Amino acid sequence: MSEAMSELAVSGLYAAVDGHEILRGVGVTVRSGEVHALMGPNGSGKSTLSHVLMGRGDYDVTAGSVTLDGEELLGLPTWQRARVGLFLAMQYPTEVPGVGLEDFLAAATGENENGDEDGDGDLSVRITEEAARLGIPDEFLTRGVNVEFSGGEKKRNETLQLAVLRPKIAVLDEIDSGLDIDALRDISRRVEAMTHEDGLGVLAITHYARLLTELRPDRVHILMAGRIVASGGPELADQLEESGYDGLASELGVEELAVEGPVQRSTDEDPFGDPTAGALPFEV
């Protein structure tokens, strides 16, 4: 992977949810081995950008283009974007009851498509090795994906999948949220190693600068109200840490920080995740 240079190029990207424009001309280019931080206040469109890149159905892309090594992604379904080398580590990884990690990743890589029930063992070995590297106990590998995982365990599991699938470009959507300092360090180190060893390009979306003390960015971009209003080196994150989003906005002469309209959607509704969900317990 390290010899072949890859490039994710986002340009002039506009997107709306339920008729509300959330992204208003986003442009950013991420190449192999680079770490880009995309920072922005709540409601600036950060998560929307991540899901638009991955092709979630709830968003209407109204203009722009997203290419990976020259191939336009916007017309591709989500799973094909993943197959060409894009990965999204989600802010709220979904619980999938009864689906074990190995079956899941075998389906993700198409390794079992020839009906080989046991696979070639390679995937299984990679999963075990990565789990050890990330400090994930074996018992988590046999359970349903993310089911009854803590916030930190879910993020370690996202990183495990990232490492096993070896995409070209990874978008990390608030990978730092819900993490204690040890988990943040473990995950950041693993991601950073992938940028060196595998040439992974990273777009790390975050609200807080604290991630960037562990995962050192080459470039920092500030997203406000659906536009990138500033780009620079790591010093831009320091400036943000100093001034806050309001201060930075007035320094930059930006009036609008967030976009209006329904930005947040619940991702935790899972009618089948909890066997007692919807129960009407009572005692007489």
Added chain:
Amino acid sequence: MTNAFTADASRSLGGPDWLEARRAAAFEKLDGLEWPTSADEVWRYSRIDSFDPERYRPTPYEELGPPGDEKAPGGGPVAAEAGERAGLVVVRDGRVVHHELDEQLESKGVRVCELATCGEAEVADVLGSVADASPDAFTILHDAFLAGGAFIRVPAGVVVERPIVVVHWSDGDGLASFPHTVVVADEGSEVTVLDRFSSPDTDHLVDAVVELLIGDGATAKYLSIQDHGPRTWHVGLQRAHLGRDASLSSSAVALGGDYSRLRSEAFLGGEGANSDQLAVYFGAGDQMLDFRTLQDHAAARTTSNLLFKGAVEDNARSVYSGLVHLRQSAKKAVAHQTNRNLVLTDGAGAESIPNLEIEADEVQCTHASAVGPIDEDQLYYLESRGVAPADAERLIVLGFFDDVFDRLPVPSLVSTLRRSVDEKVGHLDA
């Protein structure tokens, strides 16, 4: 009845006198019996209104052959799938055509035989002692044409480690058959029974009764698998009576048939008895899978736990209607009831109706029910890692059933069952 279910037909099925007399008594009840309709609450949402008794006649004696005249070899691949077993009964159209039992168990007094030939003293008092408490038109019809069936009895204190396998095969267009399985686990014994109901693509009515009599302190595991051909109608009662501190896991897997209905009932009559009821069902095409459950607590400190999970696709329908009944005598009882359904296509549908009737004090009772499509977030999550949509759907559906599969009593069969479900998911997409 103005059809082929005549007194003569009932009489001509042969067998011992006591069984013929039992059929005759049931036949009298048939006379003037009003056939149910979907206006009856217990048949609501069912296909009973399209049931036409004129379509069927009882499998005649000439086809059944005389009881005890066992010619069939041992069960074939269907029986082999269950893995190592302690005993085997092969039943064709309700007649036992082969049976075998581990010699050591036989010497300990375990009985595996054809109920028509085991002997009146052994069978007559037990037969019906469970099912008679919950009659309906189909059990009366069943009793009026009962020619034979599997009889399994484990004496007090005997542990049967490997499963006893019963294979029911029903065949013949326009025929009705009446399979019957009796399992008696005497005090402190342990037994696992697998009942498998199959048919080819035949327009056949299978009217089945399963009776599980679980004695004090006995532990029994029971699994019925229904994988009939696409035109077969199956109407079954699977009922258990549990003694003091008895423990039962009674499970059902329903995959085949045109209309398949199962009443799964547990009567907890002894203090401290514990019952689990489990089911996996998957309907495709124009199938309807219909379940009525009862957790009937009649003694103190009894516990029951029901988990039924189903999925429907194409134009298939499913019905779950379940009652938890905590009688006055069921002090400190604990009962849980959960039914969850995945509806995979717009044309499919599922009904889920949990009910509680509580007359006792100091009880704990929960129920939960859900009907819905596959969770979009789960699909998106799997697809975001490169899983193709059809594979993502398959993984999620199989995962949905996983907690029931894990608890089924014959683990060696689970991979076969998973594969059967896997093959059904989205089979029309392919």
